[in-house]
Amino acid sequence: MKIIHCADIHLDARMTSNLDTVKAKERRLEILATFLRMIEWAEKEEVEAVMIVGDLFDTSNIYASTKNAIINAVTSHPNIIFYYLNGNHDVSNFIHTMEVIPDNLRLFSNQWTSYEQIGQDGSRVVFTGVELENTQGENIYDALVLNHEAYNIVMLHGQQNKYASKDKAEVIHLEALKNKGIDYLALGHVHEPSQGRLDNRAKWRYCGCLEGRGFDECGEHGFVLLECKNANEWEDTFIPFARRRLHTVTIDASGSQTSPEILTKINKGLKEEQIPSGDLVKVVLTGTVDVNCEKNIVYLVTQLKEQFYYIKIYDEMKLRVDYSDYVNDVSLKGEYVRLVMGETSLSEEEKAELVRAGIQALAGEALDE
Numbered sequence: 400m401k402i403i404h405c406a407d408i409h410l411d412a413r414m415t416s417n418l419d420t421v422k423a424k425e426r427r428l429e430i431l432a433t434f435l436r437m438i439e440w441a442e443k444e445e446v447e448a449v450m451i452v453g454d455l456f457d458t459s460n461i462y463a464s465t466k467n468a469i470i471n472a473v474t475s476h477p478n479i480i481f482y483y484l485n486g487n488h489d490v491s492n493f494i495h496t497m498e499v500i501p502d503n504l505r506l507f508s509n510q511w512t513s514y515e516q517i518g519q520d521g522s523r524v525v526f527t528g529v530e531l532e533n534t535q536g537e538n539i540y541d542a543l544v545l546n547h548e549a550y551n552i553v554m555l556h557g558q559q560n561k562y563a564s565k566d567k568a569e570v571i572h573l574e575a576l577k578n579k580g581i582d583y584l585a586l587g588h589v590h591e592p593s594q595g596r597l598d599n600r601a602k603w604r605y606c607g608c609l610e611g612r613g614f615d616e617c618g619e620h621g622f623v624l625l626e627c628k629n630a631n632e633w634e635d636t637f638i639p640f641a642r643r644r645l646h647t648v649t650i651d652a653s654g655s656q657t658s659p660e661i662l663t664k665i666n667k668g669l670k671e672e673q674i675p676s677g678d679l680v681k682v683v684l685t686g687t688v689d690v691n692c693e694k695n696i697v698y699l700v701t702q703l704k705e706q707f708y709y710i711k712i713y714d715e716m717k718l719r720v721d722y723s724d725y726v727n728d729v730s731l732k733g734e735y736v737r738l739v740m741g742e743t744s745l746s747e748e749e750k751a752e753l754v755r756a757g758i759q760a761l762a763g764e765a766l767d768e
């Protein structure tokens with residue numbers, strides 16, 4: 400028997416934090432396409448169950464086309480049982496708008512609900528889950544009773560923690576789940592894949608999100624495939640599946656004097672990373688440059704944007720000011736630099752930025768964008 404564990408799809412997320420309107424819409428559709436492609440993959444690989452452990456949607460504003468695509472994905476694959484547990488983003492469940500719940504769709508509530516499924520290979524699996532709420536408290540863990548003879552998968556959406564939380568429903572108390580007869584604790588809510596042991600019998604695992612949406616979600620994304628090898632042996636494997644990856648690349652631009660020099664260092668660093676052209680990239684510029692360094696971030700982005708689906712540049716370079724060069728300078732520039740140097744309310748970084756801006760202005764140059 401094969402089972403998919405996915406979560407945090409976040410369909411119809413706005414995607415406008417980094418992308419313009421056109422690409423934001425394109426990425427929204429790509430994330431939906433990745434989810435639908437996963438279902439087609441499941442059909443091809445003879446997967447018998449798909450667990451969606453929360454946050455299938457990102458917002459209560461669901462496009463009709465998205466809702467219809469999900470319903471069609473479920474109903475057009477009757478050989479796959481879908482187990483759908485609401486997450487904290489699923490505030491307006493699209494299920495409520497359906498006249499008839501598909502026969503192969505299993506839902507959960509704020510009370511423990513269990514479903515038994517017998518695989519084509521004869522393996523017996525019990526899927527148990529609950530949608531966490533603030534009012535449940537620690538009693539929700541006491542209410543979990545499992546048949547220790549079955550292979551038990553428990554589905555929960557929240558941030559795992561060894562200790563209880565008094566006021567956050569999305570925090571899962573791992574200690575309270577020990578020795579309950581769980582074999583696999585399928586978790587959603589954390590977008591980075593991770594795993595660990597719950598007790599001698601059980602392991603917990605976050606599959607992560609299916610597609611990264613921001614630069615806090617770099618690296619591989621996809622889903623977990625559980626597979627029964629024999630009556631007593633199960634194997635879980637992470638399957639990378641995202642259409643695009645996000646990358647953060649740090650470039651030390653120390654010593655650069657001009658934007659072209661910085662660009663050369665960026666290109667060298669990106670080449671070493673071997674990033675596919677269809678991915679999204681954030682470049683973080685670090686190091687120290689002279690206050691007179693000519694650097695134009697808009698110019699750099701313009702030169703690089705054709706190489707990737709999307710690129711942004713963060714300027715975290717520090718400016719170096721040799722104040723001794725201006726101590727005896729009788730020009731207006733020297734007077735300005737000495738004035739800034741004597742301002743005790745400013746940090747060294749703020750002084751350097753003011754000196755840079757002032758020198759540019761006095762030289763008749765346009766300030767950097």
